[in-house]
Amino acid sequence: MLATALIVVVILMLFGALPRWGHSRNWGYAPSGGLGLVLVVLVILLLLGRL
DSSP states (O other): OHHHHHHHHHHHHHHHHSOOSGGGGGGTTHHHHHHHHHHHHHHHHHHHTOO
16 A cells, blocks of 8 residues: 555656646756655655665
């Protein structure tokens, strides 16, 4: 259940990090950097067997 919720959240973050809208074009790498950090944490948790 938790893994499914995390996958949905990561997919939504990935969609939200795309600079396709006018208000988000000047954000730079911040959204994708935060998403990368979340993905690294998830991969570490998967490798350790905690997820």
